Amino acid sequence: MTRPLPPHFSESDLTSALNSLRDTLGAARVFTEESELAQYRDPFPVLEADHFSPSAVVLPHTVEEIQEVVRIATSSGLPLSPISTGKNLGFGGAAPRLPGAVIVDLRRMNRILEVSEKFGYALVEPGVTYFDLHQHLQQHGSRLMLDVPDLAWGSIVGNTLERGVGYTPYGDHLSIQCGMEVVLADGDVVRTGMGALPGSNTWQLFKYGYGPQFDPMFTQSNFGIVTKIGIWLMPRPAGYQAYMITLPREEDLGPFVDALRPLRLDGTISHVPTLRSLLLDAAAVAPRSAFHPGPGPIPDSVARRISEDLGIGRWNFYGALYGPDAVRAATWSVIRDALSGIPGAGFHFAGEHPSPVLATRAKIMAGLPNLETYDILQWHDNGGHIDFAPVSPATGEDAMRQYELARDRCLEAGKDYMGNFIVGRREMHHICMLMFDTASPEDRATTLELCRTLIKEAADLGYGEYRVHPALMDDIAATFSYHDGSLMRLSEKIKDALDPAGVLAPGKQGIWPRHLRGSGL
Ligand code: ADP
Structure with missing residues (x-):
């Protein structure tokens, strides 16, 4: 693995800046060895594995030390990349957007x-x-x-x-x-x-x-x-009950979302529920090869069988009821009444259905921390993902349009659609997990290109994303182009005023400091 230098830095420029940081933090809190830097790379690389690598990592313990670190960076032009714990999976992990930036790891500041x-x-x-x-x-x-x-x-x-x-x-x-x-x-x-x-x-x-x-x-x-x-x-609420609603057909997505919207808008569903596609839930049960050993996307006939075997829908909605018994019972009857218009919809309380996803969602909606969702990475060998995450109006028409776009482009790329609508009050975050084999250069390239295509085609339909992997931050920033890019010009004016040396997380969210704008890094 190579250890990139920051742009315009020679090895001796870097050594001298790092020596100043060592004077401030002590040598033990400035990492430069490959064995130490490895954990700060993106665990799911879509470019070369060492592309988004830091040149060093520093671990301050106090606000005063951070002040010293930024002063040294500003005076030497050393780019920094602050992280808290660096677990931003699917969006680059701990990796810096600018290759060669020095990671400021704040994990030791944990009070x-x-x-x-x-x-x-x-x-x-x-x-x-x-x-x-x-x-x-x-x-x-x-x-x-x-x-x-x-x-x-x-x-x-x-x-x-x-x-x-x-x-x-x-x-x-x-x-x-x-x-x-x-x-x-x-x-x-x-x-x-x-x-x-x-x-x-x-x-x-x-x-x-x-x-x-x-x-x-x-x-x-x-x-x-x-x-x-x-x-x-x-x-803590006086009582709690998680539930799942299974929808038997792909096209149930549209009418379901239209029936759901009023319940979110008026607060009948007071929390953030999710609507997950069949294969995303199947991935929590077993690897892809267990359902379909062949190459290419899972055929519809196999998807139908998975749905039957697991007793789950083509879409599965996860919600929860909070409050005393009487409140939960009344809320449940309103929800059931509003959502039972979908023929064949199944209503299941947690504990009454074997789905492991329902059990996990029940914990998460009760605020019980866990790592069970990680299981879906078993779908591929060396499984990783990047996410295409457009925001959708909470209407059936938009949900279907986004679903069909993502599904069709995934199929053309030889991939399964594994999507999840996270339902806000008026919009939905549509998280399409683009799963890939991180050890396969071809699969990495296909996945990155697929995500890039989706970003562009979604923008043509008026949809923008809420978050993205560093490899595509510039792509998304370019789609927010109203008035010839006035939003980015505003960000750049603020960047130049607050950080004239351009040392804090250069390129994050497409915001580059003046000296690196247009450099194509
Ligand atoms: P998590 O571990 O909760 O997923 P990360 O530590 O990976 O979060 O942070 C996600 C991103 O947020 C980082 O890549 C960085 O861009 C930004 N970030 C995190 N912590 C800070 C911070 N303390 N100050 C400024 N930016 C931060």
Whole structure:
């Protein structure tokens, strides 16, 4: 594996910048050996395995050390790439967007600074994982529940900054973030919202503070290094019941989504449910070869048999009821009534159906962290994925159009459609997992090209994505082109003002510093 140098850096420029970092952090917290850097590469590479590699990794322990790191970077022009725990799977993992950037790994900053039972919030550092905070709440007999993403090993800060999702009523992670501390490229430390008032007692209670609100600007961007965030925690409900609704036909997707939308809009379904395709759920049961040993996409006849054998639908909807018995019973009757118009739809409570996916979703919707969703990677040998993740209006017509687009392009590329609609109040995140054999250069190239084609064709239909792998960040940024790219010009103006040396996460989300714009890196 090669260890790339940052652009315009010689080996001796790098050594001298790293020596300054060693003086600040100690040599033991500056990594440059291949054995140490390996864990920071993308576990699911779609280009060469060492393409998105760092030149070094540093591990600060305090905000003051981060201030020193950014000052050294700014004065030497050394590009940095901050991560919290680097578990951003499907979207590059820990890898930097700019080959040769120095990763600033914040995993050692892992204090849970405060939990308020009274107001339902926590204040955490970047290294705190969902497992950590959940365990802390348990150990302290908390009555609060943490919303967790599919895989709970990642950082709360990292997931929130990427605008990740969970599945309880608090599933929109940016919406439950309140208060942030950020180190800027010049070393300044900012507390947002009410946190700017010394002695403030409402930093985690009131998001807006006084004057402009900056928190969202530090998400999916490269304008600062976030060192603390507040998140809201939901009081544990008095009762809970997860359920699955199976839909027998592909075309049930449209009418189901139209019937679902009013239930999300009026809050009858108060949390973030998911609607998953057959093969995505089959992947949790066994590898692809167990269902279909041959090459090429799984034929429809085999899909029908899988559906019958596993007792699940071509689409499977996972939801949950929260609250006391009477509330759950009343809500369930409204939901059943509204969604039973699909002929052959099956209604199943968790515990009454053998589906392993239902068991896993039941845990996740109850805020119980786990890693079970990882099982789907058994689908391929050396299984990995990148995700095509367009946002869809929550209508049946749009859901079908996006599904058919993704399915047909996957089939043409010789791949199975493995999709998942994560249902917001008015829109759905349509996560198409493009699974591939990470050890096969051909499969990697096919997968990347497939994702690129999907991004372009979706944009032609008015659909944009919410998140992407580093290899395609520029592609997606280019589709948000209103008024000849005024959104990107705004980002670039902010980038130039806050980070004139262009050292923080160059190229992230397509935002390049002035000296690297148009360099095609
Ligand atoms: P997780 O482990 O929760 O999946 P990561 O640590 O991989 O999250 O972070 C995802 C992305 O978010 C990173 O690649 C980086 O671009 C950004 N990021 C993470 N933590 C920070 C931070 N503390 N400050 C600024 N950006 C961050």
